[in-house]
Amino acid sequence: MRAFQRILKLAAALGLTVAAGTGCWDYKDINHRSLPVVLGLQTVEEGYRVFLKLPEPKEKGTDVKVVSSEGHTITKAIDQMAMNLESEVDLLHLKIILVHVNLAQMGMGDVFEFFMRARDISPKALVVICDEELEPFFRKIGQRADPNVSNLFDFFEKNAGWSPQIALSRVWQVYRSVHSYTRDVVVPIIRSGGRTTIEHIGSAVIRNGRMVGRISPDETLLFNVFNGESGQGKIEVMKNASVMISGTRVKRRGWMDGDTPRLAATLNLSVDLIELKEEMTEDQVMRQLSEQFKSRFDRLFEQVRKEKADIFAFGQDFRRCIPRERLRDWREEDYGRLKVDFRARVDIENDGYIKTKQK
Amino acid sequence: MSRSVHVLLFYFVAHLGLIFFIYPEDIIACAEEGHWVPILVGFAVHVFFLWLFVKGLSLGGNRDMVSLYLGLGKAPAVLLLLPVFVYYAMVDVITVRAYSEIVSIVFLEKTPLWAVMALLFLIPVWLANAGIRPIFYATALVAIVCLPLFLFIFAASFQSVDWRYFFPLFDRHYGFLWDSSFYKSFFAFAGVFLFLGFVQPYFTFRIRGLMWASVLLVPFFLFSVYIPVLTFGEATASNFHYPFVVTLDTLQINWLMFERVTVFFLMSLLTFVMLLVALVLWQSVELAVRFFPRMNRGWTLLVLSAIVFGCCLRIRSWHDIELLFMWNTWIRAYIMLVVPATVYWIGRRAKKEPDYESIPTNS
Incomplete structure (x- = not known):
């Protein structure tokens, strides 16, 4: 009799759970x-x-x-x-x-x-x-x-x-x-x-x-690179050479210089050579590319700073040195005075089947 | 396997079930920066009183809490344990109601709340009816299935953290000490540990093991708060109900065949919470039966469950739950501070008494 009662209880409990567990409410x-x-x-x-x-x-x-x-x-x-x-x-x-x-x-x-x-x-x-x-x-x-x-x-x-x-x-x-x-x-x-x-x-x-x-799309690439996307596969065209980006890495450090926020950012680019014209050497390519990125960054940064938009999240690097009350007005105050020292370092990973001159 | 493992496992998973939902919200609300300070302060308070509590129990000869209190006489014991009973009822109401709210927000939006609550409550009632041993064995089983899943999702939730949001490190005002949210956050600590006072005749545990289990919880306490803060930043995270769940919703795991890991996370934690509710119900019944031995266990459980479920149904809005949280702050303080202190005191007194007898442990 007891066993029967137990089974009955169990069945009731399980039955209820099943009924509720189907979740069939207004089901479509x-x-x-x-x-x-x-x-x-x-x-x-x-x-x-x-x-x-x-x-x-x-x-x-x-x-x-x-x-x-x-x-x-x-x-x-x-x-x-x-x-x-x-x-x-x-x-x-x-x-x-x-x-x-x-x-x-x-x-x-x-x-x-x-x-x-x-x-x-x-x-x-x-x-x-x-x-x-x-x-x-x-x-x-x-x-x-x-x-x-x-x-x-x-x-x-x-x-x-x-x-x-x-x-x-x-x-x-x-x-x-x-x-x-x-x-x-x-x-x-x-x-x-x-x-x-x-x-x-x-x-x-x-x-x-x-x-x-x-x-522009090219500037968006910079944004992506700063946010940790690799930029892999993007073809970068210069005046007389074009390369394919195979990897990027950004290092950045912010500090306060008196009352001016300063930031050093280094972009490490690894590229593959694709096209060369007029007997360019590797050194020239590297220099040209790094200048191209630098001028692009400077232009973009100038623009977004005027718009008071911190798309590179530079403010994040100042969380250590600026108290929170002041960070609240970061976009309005300190961001406008921010000095960024941007450098692009280029490494040519490989140059395909054709030899290139180093210098 | 030593029986101690079950107790420690329950202590661990029941806390996990409580940490990830309401706790982060309270901590984020109580401090603007340096959240680790309130977290660790709360944790230190918990560990100290936990130690006091279990030390008192072991001094008292490894008897359960109720018999220790009964040593003072029946009337003082009833008076001292009544808040515990009330608090337990409130824990049941709050957890069942709050967790069914989460379920309905995250995935069962069209199911009426009462149905979710019924499901969340029926299983614990059934388990509580089965007794403490099945609850602990079920815990082991559930932990084997759900803990790996939980740990995987927990690890994945670091996906888009930005460690720079960790700064500023210090909150110079320590304003959290005056914030009611900070005291609300003790809900995550106070709900669980008293069960250690009830397990003794059935299970044993070692104090050292228990302390290690609580240390193991520290990273979960920390990151339940810090993962939303590091992903969104404090200014954004403070806008969310259940910040951790929102963060889970932003996870992008392409190779996983399920798009919403939140559901799995929630399910595994819900099972832990159901076990907790079951054990809390069982303890309430145990309390009632110990003081009034003529009461029938089954009927007591049934009446208690009906009352608790009725209360759950009566709560109309989230605002009511918040109110309930505020009201039981005092009882929570009593549970966290006074109960361990008195147990320690009784334990020490019992040891000095001539008719002191220790129940040998069989671990």
Whole structure:
């Protein structure tokens, strides 16, 4: 009798667990869900216009559909789309957030707070700025797109179409720049292209969640290198030689010289020689390349300093020497007086099948 | 295997279950810089009183806590242990409610809260009904499965840390001592260690081993706070509920077939927390039954669980939980400071008494 009672108890407990454990609440099958990969965001007179790029399963492969709606808030717009669609919108697999350039210039603090707060949007989603109206943009890439691949996503995927001149900034990094005292980000800018589907035209400098300037793809490479991307595979062209970067490393040290913040940064470049003209020697190539990087850095640094955006996170190196209360105004005060001594050191790793003169 | 391992393992994993959710948020809220100071201060307080507590127990002849207190007479014992009973009920309510909140934020957003809570609570009730031995054996089993997973994700969470956020090293104001969040953070310490006062007749443990287990916890205490701070910076991390969980969401592990490691992390810690709730329930029942031997164990557990679950359902918003946290700060101080001190005192007194008898340990 006791054994029977025990079994009964066990069965009841297990049964309850199973019933609760299935989690079948308002459950919707996968074929009744739309899983957008790209979300486009644009400001309109009252609130936002939201675009969603939805994959549509067909008998053969998938098709792509773009829907859009307007609303006071982002959720309102999405909600409206969900109402009109025959399936539920599930933002769980969102990979790219495409922001129109006007919205970026107005400031995206609120928008990114929403993205971080929303439970279903992944903070890993990439942030991209679109330099043209979203409506024609989606139409153009929709016409071009091979329905089987998600071009926009592959464009930024490290194991597909990404190259080192493209910045990769994620939602959480942009959110961090809204609040952090000493750190800003850059975000890639794209538009629909002439020949290729998408054209990368550089990056936007984001300071405190607001776009304050633009930089070129070559300058974005510098940003990437400073942030630990290797820059591997990028081909660097000079007046009469071209090389391929095979590795980069940055060393930096900041200190206070009286009241002036100073920073020494050394960029170590390893390159492979690809093309040479007019009997250039290795030494000349090295010197030219290092000068090219130096002038590029100086120009870029001058620009972002004017924009008060610390995209290289130089302020981070001063956390040891500047108290926190003063760091709070880093972008406004000390960053403006920062002196950076930048040096590029080049090593030629190999020069292919042809011998090159050393000197 | 010595039986001591189970006790130490439980001590370890139950703390892990508590550390990673509410603790980082409190510590980040209580200091703007130099977070390691409040962490280590809290930890030192914990270790000192933990030592006092287990020393008192061993001086008292390795009896359990309740019989030690009963040596003072029934009325003082009831009076001294009543706060413990109340605190245990609150621990149950807070953990079940807070953790189901996390579950619903992270992955079961459409499931009604009561269902998540029911699941989170039924298993512990069932385990508590089974008794202390099955709880400890289950701990060993669960730890074998979940600890490696947990350690892997913990190691992966260092992915995007920027060590420069570690500076500035010192907070010159030591303002955390006046911040209520700092005292709230003791929740991570106070909930667990009292179980050591209940295990004695069933399991034994060595004080030295226990001290090592607590030292092993230090890196987890430190990095549960520092991983969000080093990833986001203090200014950003202070905006988050559950900063550590947010940091996990930013992890990018391409070769792993699962995209969201957060879910796995949460699941492994949830099992630890369920074990803790089970043991806390069992202790509450033990307390009640020891003082009123005529009470039936099964019914006591059932009534207690019903009350606790009812309280969980009554809590409407996160704000209420915060309030509950603030209220039980005093009881928590009592648990952390007064209980170990009195146990030590009783233990020393018991040893001096002529009719002192030590229960031989069989480890």
